Amino acid sequence: MQSLTSFEIMPQAETLFSISGIYYLITLSVYLIGLISIVLFLHDNLKSLISISKAVLQPYFQPHLSQSLVDKFGKWAVITGATDGIGRGYAKELAKRGLNIVLISRTKEKLIATANEIENLYKTKTKWIVADFSKGKEIYEHIKQELLGIPVGILVNNVGRMYDYPDELCNQPEDLLWEIININIGAVTFMSRLVIPEMKKQRKGAIVNISSGSELQPTPLVAVYAATKRYIRSLSLAIECELYEHNITVQCVIPGFVVTKMNQFSETLLQGNYFTPPAETYARWAVFTLGKTKETTGYWTHAMVYCFIKLFPEWLRMRVGHFATKQFRTEYFISQAKRKIM
Numbered sequence: 001m002q003s004l005t006s007f008e009i010m011p012q013a014e015t016l017f018s019i020s021g022i023y024y025l026i027t028l029s030v031y032l033i034g035l036i037s038i039v040l041f042l043h044d045n046l047k048s049l050i051s052i053s054k055a056v057l058q059p060y061f062q063p064h065l066s067q068s069l070v071d072k073f074g075k076w077a078v079i080t081g082a083t084d085g086i087g088r089g090y091a092k093e094l095a096k097r098g099l100n101i102v103l104i105s106r107t108k109e110k111l112i113a114t115a116n117e118i119e120n121l122y123k124t125k126t127k128w129i130v131a132d133f134s135k136g137k138e139i140y141e142h143i144k145q146e147l148l149g150i151p152v153g154i155l156v157n158n159v160g161r162m163y164d165y166p167d168e169l170c171n172q173p174e175d176l177l178w179e180i181i182n183i184n185i186g187a188v189t190f191m192s193r194l195v196i197p198e199m200k201k202q203r204k205g206a207i208v209n210i211s212s213g214s215e216l217q218p219t220p221l222v223a224v225y226a227a228t229k230r231y232i233r234s235l236s237l238a239i240e241c242e243l244y245e246h247n248i249t250v251q252c253v254i255p256g257f258v259v260t261k262m263n264q265f266s267e268t269l270l271q272g273n274y275f276t277p278p279a280e281t282y283a284r285w286a287v288f289t290l291g292k293t294k295e296t297t298g299y300w301t302h303a304m305v306y307c308f309i310k311l312f313p314e315w316l317r318m319r320v321g322h323f324a325t326k327q328f329r330t331e332y333f334i335s336q337a338k339r340k341i342m
């Protein structure tokens, strides 16, 4: 009788053991996946902050290694879209740190005014080049000739074009879309290609590519702009690897909103706030990160927002992005209607 009972119990125990074993394995896997996700998330979001902190502390612990931007990268910086907004901020901030500046944009009068202001304020040399990046391939030979003999240490690929206001792809003029592609994709690619050989010879240099927070997910109503900014991040990370052995730094800067004329479609954005700084403040922070981290939002409140947004899945970020761009479009239409009435 007893042996019969144990005969009946044994298979039950085995079944129980195997069920609890499977349950244990599933739980362990879930824990492990959770742990790995948290570690990866923290690494992704904190790596920039850790690199910046290390660089800030370096002068105290390894004073012999600390260098100015001029020592680290060279004496000349080239900035595209340098007469307004973030580009102008970069030009002034780099000049303040002793670099000579080459300014590139479309309007001669604005170039001369900005160059004079920089020379008077910081006593560094300047040069300006008139070029319209929306024209595509034809402009680069002229820029190449103008840069002959200038040992470019830092290139800031800043110039960028957004829609005039958020709207669907089919409502955007064809010419504007070509402009956006030529400026946001073409300029970053071909300006980088133009300066890399000289940087390789010097065995030093930095390329700073200005992307945008809109690259974080596909963004409806600014679809092409956001896609081009995604391209910039992808290009930056890839050429960073290619150029590492040549001692050339490639930094991808991913700003959130900044008060500049690019955001003219929204009076709310133009007013600025804690999360939407003036261009000069933004550039001061962003230049501070140069040589310290390869990928950054460039500004501390933008870093907080970026980290928070990344907690959510892409589909949700897209919906929130769509909601926001719809609001901006409505705001733009209302302001246009008011203007017409006045």
Ligand SMILES: NC(=O)c1ccc[n+]([C@@H]2O[C@H](COP(=O)([O-])OP(=O)(O)OC[C@H]3O[C@@H](n4cnc5c(N)ncnc54)[C@H](OP(=O)(O)O)[C@@H]3O)[C@@H](O)[C@H]2O)c1
Residues within 6 Å of the ligand: 080, 081, 082, 083, 084, 085, 086, 087, 104, 105, 106, 107, 110, 131, 132, 133, 134, 158, 159, 160, 161, 162, 183, 210, 211, 212, 213, 254, 255, 256, 257, 258, 259, 260, 261, 262, 263, 279
């Ligand atoms: N503002 C933001 O909230 C924000 C957010 C994220 C990322 N970004 C990115 O930051 C970068 C700078 O934006 P921003 O807001 O500072 O721009 P911005 O204030 O509109 O200034 C644009 C600059 O580029 C020049 N420029 C415009 N079109 C040009 C062209 N076809 N060829 C040559 N130069 C041209 C302008 O001068 P001329 O008109 O005289 O040529 C001006 O100096 C862009 O890449 C943008 O996508 C901006």
